Amino acid sequence: MADIHIEEFYKDAAIALVQLYNAFPRRVNLFVEDIAGPDEPDEFGLHSKRHMACFGTLLWLAEEGLLRYVDTIRQEALDQAVLTQRAFVRLSSPASPDLHEENNADSSQDLPPAIREDFSTHIHMLRNALRSGSSAKISRVMQATFFRDRSDH
Template identity: 75%
Template structure:
């Protein structure tokens, strides 16, 4: 079992990427509260560790070249965020069939038309399906497979 902060990181990343993909190519404000939930700053105006971990995950996505943004809105949001070309192409790409079966993303896929099957085999669909399942292990596998692991060889990029 992974550390809870790592599981939260994968969930935050999945939610952020799904929000950005849904808006692509428009730029949007990416609010930490929409991803990690409500936060009440303490008496000194400092955010919780959970809030700051989510904000850090968003900044990390930018540093790794998966999203761009114009500015931060304090520590509450990324202003005018958009997926990079690399992230958009990867999320739109078909995932390996073995990964789709492992994540059990579409058990009724064989009954669907080929165009729908193609849409359901993309990395973005795997992320959406994993997030909808609520399973931390499915979410982490979907995020790792989308960006960090070469699913053919099982090695990190």
């Protein structure tokens, strides 16, 4: 993928969704700096384009019905954010077998069925993709998780 801003969007969205899944069902503050890294506003108090792109990603996730929040904390964070039912169910559901095979470095055939089932979920695929650090892998998993199969509407 040549568009770096799209790769950053997928990574920011993935990190935010994993943070919210890890806290679910508690409401938590989602800080842009925890997702995109530290940012120093300029002499006019304006954040960098990178910071604002991450903040925009969080707002977009809310607009698309993947998370809810009570308010924004300036342009620093979302206050009391939580996954929506749709996002929680999607992240908890099994990924397609082709995505599982492509992203599975574990030899999960030797594992008990319950653990094998956990390893086949979208959230597990997303965590593995983030751990790998591969922008291409993160993009593929995000697309497969939220953007390819729109039948869950």
